[in-house]
Amino acid sequence: MDGRKLTLLSFILIVTITQACAQKKSYIVYLGHHPHGSDATIEDHEQAKTSHYNLLASYLGSDEQARDAIFYSYTNHINGFAASMEEKEAEELAKHPDVLSVFPNKIYKLHTTRSWSFMDMMNNMPTHRGSNKADLGRNVIIATLDTGVWPESKSFSEEGMGPIPSKWRGSCEDKTKNKVHCNRKLIGAKYFYKGILAISPNENVTDSAHDDLGHGTHTLSTAAGSFVPSANFFGYANGTAHGGAPDAHVAAYKVCWAAGCSNADILAAFDTALHDNVDILSLSLGSGPSFSGGTDFLNDAIALGSLHAVSRGATVVCSAGNEGPGDMSINNAAPWIVTVAASTIDRDYPSFLKLGDHHIIKGASQESESLPQNKLYPFISGSDAAAPGLVNVTQAKLCNTSSLDPEKVKGKIVVCMRDLEIARVQKGMTVKDAGGAGMVLVNNEYWGDLIIADPHVLPATMITYNDSFTLFSYLKDTKNPKGNISPKDTRIGDQQAPAMAEFSSRGPSYVTPQVLKPDVTAPGVNILAAFTELVSPTGLDDDKRRTPYAFLSGTSMSCPHISGVAGLLKAAHPDWSAAAIKSAIMTTARTKDNKHMPMRDLATGNEATPFAYGNGHVRPNRASDPGLVYDTKFEDYLKFLCTLGFNSTYLRGFTHDKHFDCPSKPMMLENLNYPSISVGTLNTTIVVTRTLKNVGPAGTYHVRVDAPPRVEVVVKPKVLVFSKVGEEKEYSITMTSRIKDKSQEGYKFGRLMWTDGKHHVRSAIVVNVASS
Numbered sequence: 007m008d009g010r011k012l013t014l015l016s017f018i019l020i021v022t023i024t025q026a027c028a029q030k031k032s033y034i035v036y037l038g039h040h041p042h043g044s045d046a047t048i049e050d051h052e053q054a055k056t057s058h059y060n061l062l063a064s065y066l067g068s069d070e071q072a073r074d075a076i077f078y079s080y081t082n083h084i085n086g087f088a089a090s091m092e093e094k095e096a097e098e099l100a101k102h103p104d105v106l107s108v109f110p111n112k113i114y115k116l117h118t119t120r121s122w123s124f125m126d127m128m129n130n131m132p133t134h135r136g137s138n139k140a141d142l143g144r145n146v147i148i149a150t151l152d153t154g155v156w157p158e159s160k161s162f163s164e165e166g167m168g169p170i171p172s173k174w175r176g177s178c179e180d181k182t183k184n185k186v187h188c189n190r191k192l193i194g195a196k197y198f199y200k201g202i203l204a205i206s207p208n209e210n211v212t213d214s215a216h217d218d219l220g221h222g223t224h225t226l227s228t229a230a231g232s233f234v235p236s237a238n239f240f241g242y243a244n245g246t247a248h249g250g251a252p253d254a255h256v257a258a259y260k261v262c263w264a265a266g267c268s269n270a271d272i273l274a275a276f277d278t279a280l281h282d283n284v285d286i287l288s289l290s291l292g293s294g295p296s297f298s299g300g301t302d303f304l305n306d307a308i309a310l311g312s313l314h315a316v317s318r319g320a321t322v323v324c325s326a327g328n329e330g331p332g333d334m335s336i337n338n339a340a341p342w343i344v345t346v347a348a349s350t351i352d353r354d355y356p357s358f359l360k361l362g363d364h365h366i367i368k369g370a371s372q373e374s375e376s377l378p379q380n381k382l383y384p385f386i387s388g389s390d391a392a393a394p395g396l397v398n399v400t401q402a403k404l405c406n407t408s409s410l411d412p413e414k415v416k417g418k419i420v421v422c423m424r425d426l427e428i429a430r431v432q433k434g435m436t437v438k439d440a441g442g443a444g445m446v447l448v449n450n451e452y453w454g455d456l457i458i459a460d461p462h463v464l465p466a467t468m469i470t471y472n473d474s475f476t477l478f479s480y481l482k483d484t485k486n487p488k489g490n491i492s493p494k495d496t497r498i499g500d501q502q503a504p505a506m507a508e509f510s511s512r513g514p515s516y517v518t519p520q521v522l523k524p525d526v527t528a529p530g531v532n533i534l535a536a537f538t539e540l541v542s543p544t545g546l547d548d549d550k551r552r553t554p555y556a557f558l559s560g561t562s563m564s565c566p567h568i569s570g571v572a573g574l575l576k577a578a579h580p581d582w583s584a585a586a587i588k589s590a591i592m593t594t595a596r597t598k599d600n601k602h603m604p605m606r607d608l609a610t611g612n613e614a615t616p617f618a619y620g621n622g623h624v625r626p627n628r629a630s631d632p633g634l635v636y637d638t639k640f641e642d643y644l645k646f647l648c649t650l651g652f653n654s655t656y657l658r659g660f661t662h663d664k665h666f667d668c669p670s671k672p673m674m675l676e677n678l679n680y681p682s683i684s685v686g687t688l689n690t691t692i693v694v695t696r697t698l699k700n701v702g703p704a705g706t707y708h709v710r711v712d713a714p715p716r717v718e719v720v721v722k723p724k725v726l727v728f729s730k731v732g733e734e735k736e737y738s739i740t741m742t743s744r745i746k747d748k749s750q751e752g753y754k755f756g757r758l759m760w761t762d763g764k765h766h767v768r769s770a771i772v773v774n775v776a777s778s
Contacts, residue, residue, distance in 0.1 A: 032111035032204035033096045034270055037085040037104060038659025054081040062089055065099050077200040078274050082281035084314050088270035090204060106659050109305035111201050113266035114293045116221050117325040117562040143251025143573040145171050148230045149284040151275045152222030154215040154260035155195055157186050161231030161536040164189035176257055176282030181213035194257030201270030202263050215260045220538040222258055224558050225290045227536035229566035230254040237555045250570015267291050269307030276311030280318050285576050287315055288569035290325045290562035292337030297516050309340040316342045317640050321584040323569040325561035326524040327511035331609035339515040339523045341678060342643050344588050347619055348530025348564040349504035352600055355459035357467035358492040359446060361480050369467030370459040372557055373494055377465045382488035383443045385481055387421045405433040416441035424449050431544035434462040444491050448474045456508035456608040458559050459532050461543040465491045502601050506618040507531050508609040510561055513617040520675035522684040522772050524620040526595050530564030532557050571626045578630050585638035590629045592681040593767045595622030615755055616770040621682050633765025634698040636681045645673045684772040691742045698735055700728035705762035714754030714773050718742040743775050751776050
């Protein structure tokens, strides 16, 4: 054969093979739950795997191909597998009668000690073990699905810990030289990366649950870290660090890597954690806001895994996301999840910008070095310090890498604009590399007045958008503008808080506006917790600093605060359901700050709404004795899904009750027995029902209503009498629109409260009022 023809044929063959490989993607095939439950034998697991191979082989052509394609078999509680296949094969497989859903394996994102004191826990919490106070999460197991754990941290010391609960089935899985050593505190550590490799084959993964990013260590210690005296970040916030449930045992399931978190890995971790008998699952990550409709709940690894968890009695707490402040930016909106927003605390890290005309602007920083205070330094804006030949001067304005001219910057304080693309601490590194003496980071209008104290690598401060006008006016009107940045400082109690963080994702949920999301808010700005010592606190390669404790911000940080509270409640009330724990946290929350004013929204400067904070800011002490709870049953969630369009056959896959049938008359979504009340659209009149369960002493509860504007609210009955623990009572809320024209349409907010004089059971009311 002619050599040129042979070469051409070889080329065609290579292209054909390449195209075939390129067409394959990874998918999750969901089959429901396993009938074998917790008592499964090795044979049960092997039979489940074989059934997965056989099912896929019937579509791929052979058992060998199926075994090569499947990289996860979920064989504990969740029944399904993750495999690589072509899109057409996935579509055909989805039609099989035993297959409940097939959805793509995709990457989720992370939602990156004064906080506990601020939440009023220190009034009743000791600062060390051995106190005669109530156990702080003892015998409870709290787990994170995150970036792993730094086991060397003192926050995971076993000193003073009780024995490992007998129900625990997990272990520390680690094949690396530097193993993760378990103890009575850190009782489990496992890692999952097959899913991320299916999407990103070049991802740098290791056979280790060691945390090389810091995020997982931070969240796990926030939820349940042990007492550690003299914890601080380069001198900031010095004090005793501890998690919300310091006596709880902890486990880390590493599902997140540098590229993100694969939902195939997340589902594998859920399946493993449920087998291991975890009580609380904390996930500070998400797939982003959903706009796909109700079916999206069960095409999402977190929603799916958490539904299985709740059916097993575990509580799942998730971050709301950092896509705020826009409406409908909420993540993790399934009603069986506790969805947590982020707010500020009253600890402040002021850093004052002193101008040459004697103006002083208050900023924020956690700089590890300071400027001498006996002199003033020249100012220069990033845009005026552009590197020679830089085509896009905007990059210099933003202080992007290598965008500044060292000859112009040396010895000066550089003014840099904040943006969405370049990390705030990276801007400081750019200034330092160019020889700058310091940096002023300026918020634009989008970021408003939310300033974050970052661990900058040089003297620096961040100022608000409103204060930027003073600075820019000085720079414009002064021939040789100069200034200085004050040394580091920590102040407690001065700052009005809590206030809603600008970045915190907002409701309503696009998928189900009939369920208010987020559920609650907790501290999520400048939170000090344990950190890995494998990387710097900024995550920058050129930053050689290492610290055992670091500050991070995000709903990633607020989420484990609630996980810790859930752990305390589980220890105090081991018979409570996940729904009861959630209700207690929500109905005891507050909506006023430490100055007794309505909570503010830092994105607008105005009063915050339930779309920002849900039912309010958590109060752990109150949550331990809520009086009444909305104890949503698992079957209620199934009926909720029936209304969203799932059929009985599909939903039986979630329950051991093979006789479950969707109601002949679909449940009104507003009637899910939820601790808050949300009406998707109110044209005329709607009647919503709720059921309260007594978990306290006998008592008589009276209702109080703060009706939403333009909405008439009537509650029947107005009095509920409870004579014993466990007794349930139903009430109705009739809401009638009183708007007169379209200009009055839109969301209106109110509040309902049942009280016996001691307990105050609060529910936010959200109504989307429309003209009839």
